[in-house]
Structure formats: structure tokens, C-alpha cells
Amino acid sequence: MACILIVDDSPTEMQKLVLILEKHGHQVLKADNGADGVALAKQEQPDVVVMDIVMPGLNGFQATRQLTKIPATAHIPVIIVTSKDQETDRVWGERQGAKAYLTKPIAEQTLIETLAALQVKS
Numbered sequence: 001m002a003c004i005l006i007v008d009d010s011p012t013e014m015q016k017l018v019l020i021l022e023k024h025g026h027q028v029l030k031a032d033n034g035a036d037g038v039a040l041a042k043q044e045q046p047d048v049v050v051m052d053i054v055m056p057g058l059n060g061f062q063a064t065r066q067l068t069k070i071p072a073t074a075h076i077p078v079i080i081v082t083s084k085d086q087e088t089d090r091v092w093g094e095r096q097g098a099k100a101y102l103t104k105p106i107a108e109q110t111l112i113e114t115l116a117a118l119q120v121k122s
Contacts, residue, residue, distance in 0.1 A: 002120045005029040007037030008052035020108045034058030038066050041073050048120050053082040068097025077118050
């Protein structure tokens with residue numbers, strides 16, 4: 001069972017992601033903004049972070065950049081899950097250090113396969 005941190009300001013998206021991940025046996029941590037997500041990742045050291053982009057304050061690109069640059073969290077893979085589906089957004093997400101970039105609405109199988117590809121334990 002992996003510990004997965006979800007960072008998303010949408011209660012609806014958060015619930016959907018929680019249901020998918022818990023169904024597959026993962027422990028879930030939750031943050032509803034980028035700053036809290038970075039702080040929680042430092043504190044709890046999850047196996048992976050599922051990150052939204054459009055959030056108030058510290059957005060997902062900024063939070064991903066922080067997580068991938070801070071030595072304490074640089075080893076934690078970040079999967080961006082967002083409604084922003086332009087190629088420029090995808091490239092920018094990868095440049096911030098994201099290991100995967102998925103668009104909403106997220107298919108359960110796609111998320112689980114992405115976790116498996118990143119060798120996140122289940």
C-alpha cells in the first residue's frame with residue numbers, strides 16, 4: 001500500500017481521486033492548496049504526489065517545482081492531474097519536474113497504470 005498525497009482545491013475532484021486510490025488499497029493524504037501540499041509532503045514523505053495545477057496561492061506548477069528542488073522531497077514523484085490540456089502546459093509541467101501529466105476527467109485505469117509505471121507500491 002502506497003501513501004499518496006492529493007493536492008487539489010476541488011472537493012469533487014478530491015473525492016473522486018480518494019475513492020479511486022482507496023479502492024486500490026492506497027493510503028491517502030489530502031491538501032487543498034499548493035503551500036499546504038508542499039508542507040505536508042515535507043512532513044509525511046508520501047510515496048507520490050498527485051497535483052492539480054489551478055489553485056489559489058501557490059499553484060501546482062510552483063508547488064511541483066518546490067517539491068522537486070527541495071532535497072527533502074526531490075525523491076517523491078509528482079503526477080500532475082489537471083484540466084489544462086495544452087501541449088505547452090504539459091511541457092511546462094515536465095520542466096517543473098513532474099514525472100507524469102494526466103488530464104481531467106481522469107480515468108481510473110489511467111491513474112492506476114501511471115502509478116504502476118512509476119513503480120509506486122500497491
